[in-house]
Amino acid sequence: MHISLSGLENNQKQQVEFKETLLVPQEYGLVDCSPVTNFEGIIRKSEDDFLLEGRLQSDIMMSCGKCLQDVDITVSGTVFEKFSTELNADEDAWHIQELSNVDIAPQILLNLQLLIPMNVLCTDDCKGICRYCGKNLNEISCNCDELNREIDPRLEKLKELF
Numbered sequence: 001m002h003i004s005l006s007g008l009e010n011n012q013k014q015q016v017e018f019k020e021t022l023l024v025p026q027e028y029g030l031v032d033c034s035p036v037t038n039f040e041g042i043i044r045k046s047e048d049d050f051l052l053e054g055r056l057q058s059d060i061m062m063s064c065g066k067c068l069q070d071v072d073i074t075v076s077g078t079v080f081e082k083f084s085t086e087l088n089a090d091e092d093a094w095h096i097q098e099l100s101n102v103d104i105a106p107q108i109l110l111n112l113q114l115l116i117p118m119n120v121l122c123t124d125d126c127k128g129i130c131r132y133c134g135k136n137l138n139e140i141s142c143n144c145d146e147l148n149r150e151i152d153p154r155l156e157k158l159k160e161l162f
């Protein structure tokens with residue numbers, strides 16, 4: 001996502017508006033290897049800095065934390081970033097070298113990364129996977145728990161012998 005801020009610098013423009021779709025790199029650890037994020041925003045000049053303000057939205061696919069099934073979720077949020085051509089501008093400002101060719105994709109993706117939840121569930125009451133047979137308990141029920149409960153008392157008895 002390369003944009004030119006030259007028009008802002010020489011006051012030809014009040015703000016630069018843009019609307020882009022970015023491909024999310026695979027290393028973001030999502031199940032779907034090519035989700036996109038839509039970003040809509042403006043950049044305006046404020047004294048020595050350039051302020052980016054916008055909104056991102058992305059449909060991503062993750063794995064349920066309990067049963068590992070694919071879960072589609074939509075993440076969205078507002079993005080505020082500051083850019084500066086000054087090398088020693090304040091710490092929250094990203095340094096830009098060439099006003100005619102500014103790439104804001106890294107900042108958008110960083111914001112997206114922060115919005116991605118650590119853990120998702122397919123449903124609030126997901127039953128998860130059986131720890132004995134590995135079946136998805138949302139789809140099928142097994143009697144492993146029962147069987148193991150029956151074995152347990154006997155194992156306890158055996159333990160008492162030693």
Ligand SMILES: [Zn+2]
Nearest residue numbers: 064067122126
């Ligand atoms: Zn689940």
Ligand SMILES: [Zn+2]
Nearest residue numbers: 130133142144
């Ligand atoms: Zn089972």
